[in-house]
Amino acid sequence: MNIKAKxxxxxxxxxxITRLAHEILEHxxxxxxxxxxxxxxxxxxxxxxxxxxxxxxxxxEPDLGIxxxxxxxxxFRTRLKQPEVSVTDISFDITEKDIILIxxxxxxxxxxxxxxxxxxxxGRPSTVQFCVLVDRGHREMPIAADYVGKNIPTSINxxxxxxxxxxxxxxxxxxxxxxxxxx
Amino acid sequence: xxxxxxxxxxxxxxxxxxxxxxxxxxTTFREVLERxxxxxxxxxxxxxxxxxxxxxxxxRLSFELAEKRLSADTINFSKAGSSAxxxxxxxxxxxxxxxxxxxxxxxxxxxxxxxxxxTQISNASIINAGDGRHEHPTQALLDMYSIRxxxxxxxxxxxxxxxxxxxxxxxxxxxxxxxxxxxxxxxxGPSTMIPWEIETLxxxxxxxxxxxxxxxxxLNVLRIQLERDAGVLIPSVREYHNYFGITAERINKNNPxxxxxxxxxxxxxxxxxxxxxxxxxxxxLNQVTNGVAxxxxxxxxxxxxxxx
Numbered sequence: 001m002n003i004k005a006k007x008x009x010x011x012x013x014x015x016x017i018t019r020l021a022h023e024i025l026e027h028x029x030x031x032x033x034x035x036x037x038x039x040x041x042x043x044x045x046x047x048x049x050x051x052x053x054x055x056x057x058x059x060x061e062p063d064l065g066i067x068x069x070x071x072x073x074x075x076f077r078t079r080l081k082q083p084e085v086s087v088t089d090i091s092f093d094i095t096e097k098d099i100i101l102i103x104x105x106x107x108x109x110x111x112x113x114x115x116x117x118x119x120x121x122x123g124r125p126s127t128v129q130f131c132v133l134v135d136r137g138h139r140e141m142p143i144a145a146d147y148v149g150k151n152i153p154t155s156i157n158x159x160x161x162x163x164x165x166x167x168x169x170x171x172x173x174x175x176x177x178x179x180x181x182x183x
Numbered sequence: 184x185x186x187x188x189x190x191x192x193x194x195x196x197x198x199x200x201x202x203x204x205x206x207x208x209x210t211t212f213r214e215v216l217e218r219x220x221x222x223x224x225x226x227x228x229x230x231x232x233x234x235x236x237x238x239x240x241x242x243r244l245s246f247e248l249a250e251k252r253l254s255a256d257t258i259n260f261s262k263a264g265s266s267a268x269x270x271x272x273x274x275x276x277x278x279x280x281x282x283x284x285x286x287x288x289x290x291x292x293x294x295x296x297x298x299x300x301x302t303q304i305s306n307a308s309i310i311n312a313g314d315g316r317h318e319h320p321t322q323a324l325l326d327m328y329s330i331r332x333x334x335x336x337x338x339x340x341x342x343x344x345x346x347x348x349x350x351x352x353x354x355x356x357x358x359x360x361x362x363x364x365x366x367x368x369x370x371x372g373p374s375t376m377i378p379w380e381i382e383t384l385x386x387x388x389x390x391x392x393x394x395x396x397x398x399x400x401x402l403n404v405l406r407i408q409l410e411r412d413a414g415v416l417i418p419s420v421r422e423y424h425n426y427f428g429i430t431a432e433r434i435n436k437n438n439p440x441x442x443x444x445x446x447x448x449x450x451x452x453x454x455x456x457x458x459x460x461x462x463x464x465x466x467x468l469n470q471v472t473n474g475v476a477x478x479x480x481x482x483x484x485x486x487x488x489x490x491x
Binding site: 068070071072076079080081082084085086087088089117120121122123 | 208
Protein backbone atom coordinates (compact mmCIF):
# COMPACT_ATOMS: atom_id res chain seq x y z
CA MET A 1 0.00 0.00 0.00
CA ASN A 2 1.51 3.31 -1.11
CA ILE A 3 0.46 6.62 0.37
CA LYS A 4 -0.14 9.03 -2.50
CA ALA A 5 -1.34 12.11 -0.66
CA LYS A 6 -2.54 13.43 2.67
CA UNK A 7 -5.89 14.95 1.78
CA UNK A 8 -7.01 16.26 5.15
CA UNK A 9 -4.83 16.98 8.18
CA UNK A 10 -5.74 17.34 11.87
CA UNK A 11 -6.84 20.98 11.64
CA UNK A 12 -8.69 20.34 8.40
CA UNK A 13 -10.57 17.39 9.94
CA UNK A 14 -11.62 19.51 12.91
CA UNK A 15 -12.93 22.24 10.57
CA UNK A 16 -14.78 19.75 8.38
CA ILE A 17 -16.49 18.16 11.40
CA THR A 18 -17.50 21.61 12.65
CA ARG A 19 -19.02 22.48 9.29
CA LEU A 20 -20.86 19.14 9.05
CA ALA A 21 -22.32 19.68 12.52
CA HIS A 22 -23.52 23.16 11.54
CA GLU A 23 -25.05 21.86 8.31
CA ILE A 24 -26.90 19.11 10.16
CA LEU A 25 -28.30 21.62 12.66
CA GLU A 26 -29.21 24.11 9.95
CA HIS A 27 -31.03 21.54 7.86
CA UNK A 28 -32.96 20.10 10.81
CA UNK A 29 -33.65 23.42 12.57
CA UNK A 30 -31.81 22.34 15.72
CA UNK A 31 -30.90 19.10 17.39
CA UNK A 32 -34.21 18.31 19.06
CA UNK A 33 -35.43 15.42 16.94
CA UNK A 34 -32.16 14.11 15.56
CA UNK A 35 -30.30 10.95 16.53
CA UNK A 36 -26.85 10.00 15.25
CA UNK A 37 -25.99 6.52 14.02
CA UNK A 38 -22.36 5.76 13.26
CA UNK A 39 -21.39 2.83 11.10
CA UNK A 40 -18.69 0.55 12.43
CA UNK A 41 -15.82 1.23 12.75
CA UNK A 42 -14.60 4.66 11.64
CA UNK A 43 -18.13 6.06 11.30
CA UNK A 44 -18.59 5.35 15.00
CA UNK A 45 -15.77 7.67 16.04
CA UNK A 46 -16.75 10.28 13.49
CA UNK A 47 -20.28 10.22 14.92
CA UNK A 48 -18.92 10.73 18.44
CA UNK A 49 -16.97 13.79 17.31
CA UNK A 50 -20.02 15.22 15.55
CA UNK A 51 -22.10 14.55 18.66
CA UNK A 52 -19.61 16.48 20.77
CA UNK A 53 -19.56 19.34 18.28
CA UNK A 54 -23.37 19.55 18.18
CA UNK A 55 -23.39 19.75 21.96
CA UNK A 56 -20.88 22.61 21.87
CA UNK A 57 -22.97 24.53 19.35
CA UNK A 58 -26.50 23.71 20.48
CA UNK A 59 -26.13 22.74 24.14
CA UNK A 60 -28.15 19.61 23.55
CA GLU A 61 -26.52 16.22 23.07
CA PRO A 62 -28.29 13.99 20.55
CA ASP A 63 -28.46 10.22 21.16
CA LEU A 64 -25.79 8.15 19.49
CA GLY A 65 -26.04 4.58 18.27
CA ILE A 66 -23.68 2.23 16.49
CA UNK A 67 -24.74 0.13 13.54
CA UNK A 68 -23.07 -3.05 12.28
CA UNK A 69 -24.35 -3.96 8.82
CA UNK A 70 -22.43 -7.19 8.26
CA UNK A 71 -25.56 -9.35 8.36
CA UNK A 72 -27.18 -7.25 5.62
CA UNK A 73 -24.31 -7.32 3.14
CA UNK A 74 -24.89 -8.43 -0.44
CA UNK A 75 -21.49 -9.99 -1.05
CA PHE A 76 -21.48 -13.17 1.04
CA ARG A 77 -21.39 -15.32 -2.07
CA THR A 78 -18.52 -13.50 -3.74
CA ARG A 79 -16.18 -12.73 -0.89
CA LEU A 80 -13.01 -14.66 -0.27
CA LYS A 81 -12.88 -13.85 3.43
CA GLN A 82 -15.70 -14.27 5.91
CA PRO A 83 -16.57 -10.86 7.35
CA GLU A 84 -16.49 -10.57 11.11
CA VAL A 85 -19.79 -9.54 12.67
CA SER A 86 -20.05 -7.28 15.67
CA VAL A 87 -22.90 -5.93 17.70
CA THR A 88 -25.31 -3.18 16.77
CA ASP A 89 -25.76 -0.91 19.76
CA ILE A 90 -28.77 1.35 19.42
CA SER A 91 -30.40 1.68 22.81
CA PHE A 92 -33.10 4.22 21.91
CA ASP A 93 -36.28 4.09 19.88
CA ILE A 94 -35.76 5.45 16.35
CA THR A 95 -39.44 5.75 15.49
CA GLU A 96 -40.35 9.24 14.18
CA LYS A 97 -36.75 10.42 14.65
CA ASP A 98 -34.54 12.16 12.10
CA ILE A 99 -31.63 9.78 11.74
CA ILE A 100 -28.23 11.09 10.71
CA LEU A 101 -26.37 8.07 9.40
CA ILE A 102 -22.63 8.67 9.54
CA UNK A 103 -19.79 6.91 7.74
CA UNK A 104 -16.23 7.75 6.75
CA UNK A 105 -16.13 7.03 3.01
CA UNK A 106 -18.90 6.80 0.41
CA UNK A 107 -17.85 4.55 -2.49
CA UNK A 108 -20.12 2.02 -4.23
CA UNK A 109 -23.11 2.82 -2.02
CA UNK A 110 -23.64 -0.85 -1.14
CA UNK A 111 -22.85 -0.43 2.54
CA UNK A 112 -25.39 2.39 2.80
CA UNK A 113 -27.94 0.20 1.07
CA UNK A 114 -27.44 -2.49 3.72
CA UNK A 115 -27.54 0.14 6.46
CA UNK A 116 -30.95 1.32 5.24
CA UNK A 117 -32.25 -2.25 5.40
CA UNK A 118 -30.82 -2.65 8.90
CA UNK A 119 -32.40 0.62 10.09
CA UNK A 120 -35.82 -0.35 8.73
CA UNK A 121 -35.66 -3.51 10.84
CA UNK A 122 -35.21 -1.37 13.94
CA GLY A 123 -38.22 0.88 13.47
CA ARG A 124 -39.75 3.57 11.27
CA PRO A 125 -37.78 6.82 11.41
CA SER A 126 -39.19 10.09 10.14
CA THR A 127 -36.18 10.68 7.87
CA VAL A 128 -32.80 9.12 7.26
CA GLN A 129 -30.05 11.53 6.23
CA PHE A 130 -26.60 10.43 5.22
CA CYS A 131 -23.44 12.23 6.33
CA VAL A 132 -20.06 11.18 4.98
CA LEU A 133 -16.57 12.55 5.45
CA VAL A 134 -15.27 11.68 1.98
CA ASP A 135 -17.21 10.94 -1.20
CA ARG A 136 -14.83 9.19 -3.59
CA GLY A 137 -17.22 8.45 -6.46
CA HIS A 138 -17.72 5.15 -8.38
CA ARG A 139 -21.30 4.60 -7.22
CA GLU A 140 -22.96 1.28 -8.06
CA MET A 141 -26.29 2.14 -6.39
CA PRO A 142 -28.58 5.18 -6.76
CA ILE A 143 -27.40 6.75 -3.51
CA ALA A 144 -26.24 10.27 -2.60
CA ALA A 145 -25.08 11.81 0.65
CA ASP A 146 -26.89 14.77 2.30
CA TYR A 147 -23.77 16.08 4.01
CA VAL A 148 -20.34 15.65 2.44
CA GLY A 149 -17.05 16.60 4.10
CA LYS A 150 -15.02 16.52 0.92
CA ASN A 151 -15.48 15.24 -2.64
CA ILE A 152 -12.35 13.43 -3.78
CA PRO A 153 -12.26 12.00 -7.30
CA THR A 154 -10.34 8.72 -7.19
CA SER A 155 -9.37 5.89 -9.48
CA ILE A 156 -10.49 2.32 -8.84
CA ASN A 157 -6.99 1.38 -7.67
CA UNK A 158 -6.98 4.00 -4.98
CA UNK A 159 -8.48 3.93 -1.52
CA UNK A 160 -9.32 6.63 0.99
CA UNK A 161 -8.14 5.90 4.53
CA UNK A 162 -9.40 7.84 7.51
CA UNK A 163 -7.19 7.81 10.58
CA UNK A 164 -8.65 8.89 13.92
CA UNK A 165 -6.68 9.32 17.11
CA UNK A 166 -9.24 7.18 19.00
CA UNK A 167 -7.91 4.03 17.29
CA UNK A 168 -5.00 5.22 15.15
CA UNK A 169 -2.07 7.41 16.09
CA UNK A 170 -3.24 10.57 14.32
CA UNK A 171 -6.14 12.53 12.78
CA UNK A 172 -5.85 12.54 8.99
CA UNK A 173 -7.28 11.36 5.69
CA UNK A 174 -4.95 9.72 3.17
CA UNK A 175 -5.28 8.74 -0.46
CA UNK A 176 -3.49 5.42 -0.92
CA UNK A 177 -2.83 3.19 -3.88
CA UNK A 178 -3.84 -0.44 -3.53
CA UNK A 179 -2.13 -3.08 -5.64
CA UNK A 180 -4.53 -5.54 -7.20
CA UNK A 181 -3.36 -8.59 -5.27
CA UNK A 182 -3.92 -6.79 -1.96
CA UNK A 183 -7.52 -6.01 -2.70
CA UNK B 184 -11.91 -15.04 11.03
CA UNK B 185 -13.64 -18.22 9.95
CA UNK B 186 -14.20 -21.60 11.57
CA UNK B 187 -11.55 -24.17 10.78
CA UNK B 188 -14.08 -26.85 9.82
CA UNK B 189 -16.98 -26.93 7.33
CA UNK B 190 -19.07 -29.02 9.75
CA UNK B 191 -19.94 -29.08 13.43
CA UNK B 192 -19.90 -32.75 14.37
CA UNK B 193 -18.85 -32.39 17.99
CA UNK B 194 -16.65 -30.39 20.30
CA UNK B 195 -13.94 -33.02 20.63
CA UNK B 196 -10.77 -31.46 19.25
CA UNK B 197 -12.41 -28.10 18.49
CA UNK B 198 -10.01 -25.27 19.37
CA UNK B 199 -10.57 -22.56 21.93
CA UNK B 200 -10.37 -19.99 19.12
CA UNK B 201 -13.23 -21.62 17.20
CA UNK B 202 -15.42 -21.87 20.31
CA UNK B 203 -14.64 -18.26 21.17
CA UNK B 204 -15.58 -17.18 17.64
CA UNK B 205 -18.94 -18.95 17.89
CA UNK B 206 -19.70 -17.45 21.31
CA UNK B 207 -18.65 -13.94 20.21
CA UNK B 208 -20.74 -14.21 17.05
CA UNK B 209 -23.69 -15.36 19.15
CA THR B 210 -23.55 -12.04 21.03
CA THR B 211 -24.42 -10.31 17.75
CA PHE B 212 -27.43 -12.53 17.23
CA ARG B 213 -28.54 -12.15 20.84
CA GLU B 214 -28.97 -8.45 20.01
CA VAL B 215 -30.94 -9.30 16.84
CA LEU B 216 -33.36 -11.32 19.01
CA GLU B 217 -34.16 -8.18 21.04
CA ARG B 218 -35.20 -6.18 17.98
CA UNK B 219 -38.78 -5.49 16.92
CA UNK B 220 -38.04 -7.34 13.66
CA UNK B 221 -36.06 -10.39 14.70
CA UNK B 222 -34.85 -11.33 11.26
CA UNK B 223 -31.80 -10.62 9.13
CA UNK B 224 -31.35 -11.47 5.44
CA UNK B 225 -27.96 -13.15 5.80
CA UNK B 226 -28.73 -16.70 4.64
CA UNK B 227 -31.20 -15.72 1.92
CA UNK B 228 -31.25 -18.37 -0.79
CA UNK B 229 -29.68 -21.10 1.36
CA UNK B 230 -31.66 -24.27 1.97
CA UNK B 231 -31.35 -26.14 5.23
CA UNK B 232 -32.64 -29.64 5.90
CA UNK B 233 -33.60 -30.57 9.44
CA UNK B 234 -33.15 -34.32 9.50
CA UNK B 235 -34.62 -35.57 12.77
CA UNK B 236 -34.67 -39.32 13.31
CA UNK B 237 -35.34 -38.87 17.01
CA UNK B 238 -37.85 -36.90 19.05
CA UNK B 239 -37.03 -33.35 19.96
CA UNK B 240 -38.89 -30.21 20.94
CA UNK B 241 -36.39 -27.63 22.08
CA UNK B 242 -33.52 -28.38 19.76
CA ARG B 243 -35.66 -28.74 16.70
CA LEU B 244 -37.71 -25.60 17.28
CA SER B 245 -34.60 -23.70 18.24
CA PHE B 246 -32.80 -24.68 15.03
CA GLU B 247 -35.85 -23.96 12.93
CA LEU B 248 -36.28 -20.54 14.47
CA ALA B 249 -32.58 -19.78 14.05
CA GLU B 250 -32.77 -20.75 10.38
CA LYS B 251 -35.87 -18.64 9.77
CA ARG B 252 -34.38 -15.63 11.53
CA LEU B 253 -31.43 -15.82 9.17
CA SER B 254 -33.89 -15.94 6.22
CA ALA B 255 -32.85 -19.44 5.09
CA ASP B 256 -35.37 -21.81 3.49
CA THR B 257 -35.99 -24.84 5.64
CA ILE B 258 -37.33 -28.31 5.01
CA ASN B 259 -38.10 -30.75 7.76
CA PHE B 260 -37.79 -34.48 7.87
CA SER B 261 -38.99 -36.62 10.71
CA LYS B 262 -38.82 -40.37 10.80
CA ALA B 263 -42.46 -40.87 11.62
CA GLY B 264 -44.56 -40.57 8.48
CA SER B 265 -41.58 -40.73 6.10
CA SER B 266 -40.39 -43.30 3.60
CA ALA B 267 -38.02 -44.63 6.25
CA UNK B 268 -41.12 -46.42 7.45
CA UNK B 269 -41.38 -48.01 3.97
CA UNK B 270 -37.93 -49.48 4.39
CA UNK B 271 -35.80 -46.94 2.53
CA UNK B 272 -32.21 -46.94 3.78
CA UNK B 273 -30.71 -43.93 5.51
CA UNK B 274 -28.24 -43.39 2.70
CA UNK B 275 -30.93 -43.49 0.02
CA UNK B 276 -33.12 -41.09 1.97
CA UNK B 277 -30.30 -38.58 2.31
CA UNK B 278 -29.18 -38.93 -1.32
CA UNK B 279 -32.73 -38.32 -2.48
CA UNK B 280 -33.26 -35.27 -0.32
CA UNK B 281 -29.90 -33.90 -1.34
CA UNK B 282 -30.87 -34.13 -5.00
CA UNK B 283 -33.32 -31.37 -4.17
CA UNK B 284 -30.22 -29.20 -3.49
CA UNK B 285 -29.69 -28.48 0.17
CA UNK B 286 -26.77 -26.44 1.50
CA UNK B 287 -26.78 -27.55 5.12
CA UNK B 288 -28.13 -30.50 7.09
CA UNK B 289 -28.98 -30.37 10.78
CA UNK B 290 -29.14 -33.97 11.92
CA UNK B 291 -30.32 -35.82 15.00
CA UNK B 292 -30.11 -39.59 15.11
CA UNK B 293 -30.22 -42.33 17.72
CA UNK B 294 -26.92 -43.78 16.46
CA UNK B 295 -23.58 -42.19 17.28
CA UNK B 296 -21.52 -41.29 14.23
CA UNK B 297 -24.37 -40.58 11.81
CA UNK B 298 -23.36 -36.90 11.33
CA UNK B 299 -19.83 -37.98 10.45
CA UNK B 300 -21.18 -40.57 8.01
CA UNK B 301 -23.29 -37.83 6.40
CA THR B 302 -20.16 -35.83 5.58
CA GLN B 303 -19.05 -38.79 3.46
CA ILE B 304 -22.26 -39.19 1.46
CA SER B 305 -23.30 -35.55 1.13
CA ASN B 306 -21.76 -32.28 -0.03
CA ALA B 307 -23.78 -30.23 2.42
CA SER B 308 -22.38 -28.70 5.57
CA ILE B 309 -23.39 -30.94 8.50
CA ILE B 310 -24.44 -29.82 11.98
CA ASN B 311 -24.88 -32.42 14.69
CA ALA B 312 -28.05 -31.86 16.74
CA GLY B 313 -27.41 -34.94 18.87
CA ASP B 314 -26.18 -38.39 17.86
CA GLY B 315 -26.88 -41.31 20.19
CA ARG B 316 -24.83 -41.07 23.37
CA HIS B 317 -22.03 -39.30 21.56
CA GLU B 318 -22.23 -35.50 21.29
CA HIS B 319 -24.68 -32.60 21.22
CA PRO B 320 -22.35 -29.70 20.43
CA THR B 321 -24.84 -26.82 20.10
CA GLN B 322 -26.28 -27.62 23.53
CA ALA B 323 -22.80 -27.40 25.06
CA LEU B 324 -22.13 -24.16 23.17
CA LEU B 325 -25.30 -22.57 24.48
CA ASP B 326 -24.45 -23.78 27.99
CA MET B 327 -21.05 -22.11 27.65
CA TYR B 328 -22.62 -18.93 26.27
CA SER B 329 -25.06 -18.82 29.19
CA ILE B 330 -22.29 -19.37 31.74
CA ARG B 331 -20.19 -16.64 30.13
CA UNK B 332 -23.17 -14.28 30.03
CA UNK B 333 -23.88 -14.81 33.73
CA UNK B 334 -20.40 -15.18 35.23
CA UNK B 335 -18.29 -13.18 32.76
CA UNK B 336 -15.87 -15.92 31.79
CA UNK B 337 -15.44 -19.68 31.70
CA UNK B 338 -11.72 -19.99 32.33
CA UNK B 339 -10.93 -21.08 35.89
CA UNK B 340 -14.51 -22.03 36.79
CA UNK B 341 -15.35 -25.30 38.52
CA UNK B 342 -18.27 -26.94 36.81
CA UNK B 343 -20.02 -30.16 37.76
CA UNK B 344 -22.29 -32.19 35.49
CA UNK B 345 -24.89 -34.02 37.56
CA UNK B 346 -26.97 -37.04 36.68
CA UNK B 347 -26.95 -39.81 34.11
CA UNK B 348 -23.54 -39.22 32.55
CA UNK B 349 -23.34 -42.57 30.77
CA UNK B 350 -26.46 -41.97 28.65
CA UNK B 351 -25.72 -38.32 28.01
CA UNK B 352 -24.41 -36.69 24.85
CA UNK B 353 -24.81 -33.30 26.51
CA UNK B 354 -22.28 -34.35 29.17
CA UNK B 355 -19.61 -35.38 26.68
CA UNK B 356 -19.91 -32.20 24.59
CA UNK B 357 -19.86 -30.11 27.77
CA UNK B 358 -16.72 -31.86 28.98
CA UNK B 359 -14.82 -31.32 25.71
CA UNK B 360 -15.99 -27.75 25.22
CA UNK B 361 -15.60 -26.48 28.77
CA UNK B 362 -12.17 -28.06 29.11
CA UNK B 363 -11.06 -26.37 25.89
CA UNK B 364 -12.19 -23.07 27.43
CA UNK B 365 -10.13 -23.68 30.57
CA UNK B 366 -12.73 -24.81 33.11
CA UNK B 367 -12.22 -27.78 35.40
CA UNK B 368 -14.94 -30.40 35.14
CA UNK B 369 -16.40 -32.93 37.55
CA UNK B 370 -19.31 -35.31 37.24
CA UNK B 371 -21.68 -36.41 39.99
CA GLY B 372 -24.21 -39.21 40.06
CA PRO B 373 -24.84 -42.77 41.25
CA SER B 374 -21.98 -45.10 40.29
CA THR B 375 -24.22 -46.96 37.85
CA MET B 376 -24.61 -43.75 35.84
CA ILE B 377 -20.92 -42.80 35.73
CA PRO B 378 -19.04 -44.41 32.82
CA TRP B 379 -15.98 -46.47 33.69
CA GLU B 380 -12.67 -44.70 33.23
CA ILE B 381 -14.28 -41.28 32.76
CA GLU B 382 -11.29 -39.99 34.78
CA THR B 383 -9.18 -40.50 31.66
CA LEU B 384 -10.93 -37.44 30.21
CA UNK B 385 -9.49 -35.39 33.07
CA UNK B 386 -12.78 -35.37 34.98
CA UNK B 387 -13.23 -35.70 38.75
CA UNK B 388 -15.99 -37.99 40.05
CA UNK B 389 -18.30 -37.14 42.96
CA UNK B 390 -20.83 -39.51 44.49
CA UNK B 391 -22.13 -37.03 47.05
CA UNK B 392 -24.37 -34.22 45.84
CA UNK B 393 -23.87 -32.02 48.93
CA UNK B 394 -20.14 -32.05 48.38
CA UNK B 395 -20.60 -31.40 44.65
CA UNK B 396 -22.78 -28.35 45.38
CA UNK B 397 -20.26 -27.04 47.90
CA UNK B 398 -17.23 -27.44 45.60
CA UNK B 399 -18.51 -25.91 42.33
CA UNK B 400 -19.47 -22.59 40.73
CA UNK B 401 -21.92 -24.17 38.31
CA LEU B 402 -23.99 -27.37 38.32
CA ASN B 403 -25.22 -28.51 34.93
CA VAL B 404 -28.00 -30.89 35.89
CA LEU B 405 -29.03 -33.54 33.38
CA ARG B 406 -32.37 -35.18 32.96
CA ILE B 407 -32.84 -38.74 34.12
CA GLN B 408 -33.64 -40.31 30.77
CA LEU B 409 -36.28 -42.87 31.61
CA GLU B 410 -36.89 -43.54 27.90
CA ARG B 411 -33.28 -44.75 27.61
CA ASP B 412 -33.60 -47.43 30.29
CA ALA B 413 -32.22 -45.19 33.04
CA GLY B 414 -34.70 -46.99 35.26
CA VAL B 415 -32.50 -50.08 35.46
CA LEU B 416 -29.62 -48.00 36.79
CA ILE B 417 -31.42 -46.66 39.86
CA PRO B 418 -33.73 -48.43 42.29
CA SER B 419 -36.44 -45.78 41.93
CA VAL B 420 -36.92 -42.21 40.81
CA ARG B 421 -37.80 -41.29 44.36
CA GLU B 422 -34.62 -42.75 45.73
CA TYR B 423 -32.63 -40.86 43.07
CA HIS B 424 -34.28 -37.66 44.23
CA ASN B 425 -33.49 -38.39 47.85
CA TYR B 426 -29.78 -38.93 47.16
CA PHE B 427 -29.05 -36.72 44.13
CA GLY B 428 -32.05 -34.40 43.66
CA ILE B 429 -31.18 -30.73 43.99
CA THR B 430 -33.34 -28.85 46.46
CA ALA B 431 -33.30 -25.28 47.73
CA GLU B 432 -32.42 -26.64 51.16
CA ARG B 433 -29.30 -28.37 49.82
CA ILE B 434 -28.23 -25.25 47.92
CA ASN B 435 -28.77 -22.94 50.90
CA LYS B 436 -26.90 -25.27 53.19
CA ASN B 437 -23.88 -25.92 50.95
CA ASN B 438 -23.40 -23.05 48.50
CA PRO B 439 -26.06 -20.36 47.97
CA UNK B 440 -23.98 -18.84 45.11
CA UNK B 441 -24.08 -21.91 42.92
CA UNK B 442 -25.56 -21.49 39.42
CA UNK B 443 -28.00 -24.20 38.32
CA UNK B 444 -28.38 -25.12 34.65
CA UNK B 445 -30.51 -27.75 32.95
CA UNK B 446 -30.75 -28.59 29.24
CA UNK B 447 -34.45 -29.54 29.58
CA UNK B 448 -36.90 -31.14 29.61
CA UNK B 449 -36.99 -31.13 33.41
CA UNK B 450 -38.36 -34.02 35.44
CA UNK B 451 -39.69 -31.95 38.31
CA UNK B 452 -39.21 -33.63 41.65
CA UNK B 453 -36.54 -35.93 40.25
CA UNK B 454 -33.29 -34.15 39.38
CA UNK B 455 -34.54 -30.72 40.46
CA UNK B 456 -37.20 -29.75 42.94
CA UNK B 457 -39.78 -27.32 41.53
CA UNK B 458 -38.53 -24.72 43.95
CA UNK B 459 -35.08 -24.87 42.33
CA UNK B 460 -36.39 -25.19 38.77
CA UNK B 461 -38.30 -21.91 39.16
CA UNK B 462 -36.04 -20.28 41.71
CA UNK B 463 -33.34 -17.61 41.73
CA UNK B 464 -30.38 -20.01 41.37
CA UNK B 465 -31.20 -21.13 37.84
CA UNK B 466 -30.91 -19.74 34.29
CA UNK B 467 -32.82 -22.50 32.52
CA LEU B 468 -35.04 -20.32 30.34
CA ASN B 469 -32.09 -18.03 29.54
CA GLN B 470 -30.39 -21.10 28.16
CA VAL B 471 -33.33 -21.65 25.81
CA THR B 472 -33.25 -18.05 24.53
CA ASN B 473 -29.48 -18.17 24.12
CA GLY B 474 -29.87 -21.45 22.24
CA VAL B 475 -31.45 -19.64 19.30
CA ALA B 476 -28.64 -17.06 19.21
CA UNK B 477 -25.91 -19.70 19.44
CA UNK B 478 -27.48 -21.79 16.67
CA UNK B 479 -27.80 -18.67 14.51
CA UNK B 480 -24.08 -18.10 15.06
CA UNK B 481 -23.18 -21.65 14.03
CA UNK B 482 -25.46 -21.50 10.96
CA UNK B 483 -24.05 -18.10 10.02
CA UNK B 484 -20.41 -19.14 10.39
CA UNK B 485 -20.86 -22.38 8.42
CA UNK B 486 -23.39 -21.01 5.93
CA UNK B 487 -21.37 -17.99 4.80
CA UNK B 488 -18.00 -19.70 4.85
CA UNK B 489 -16.20 -18.87 1.57
CA UNK B 490 -15.63 -21.90 -0.65
CA UNK B 491 -12.02 -22.98 -0.90
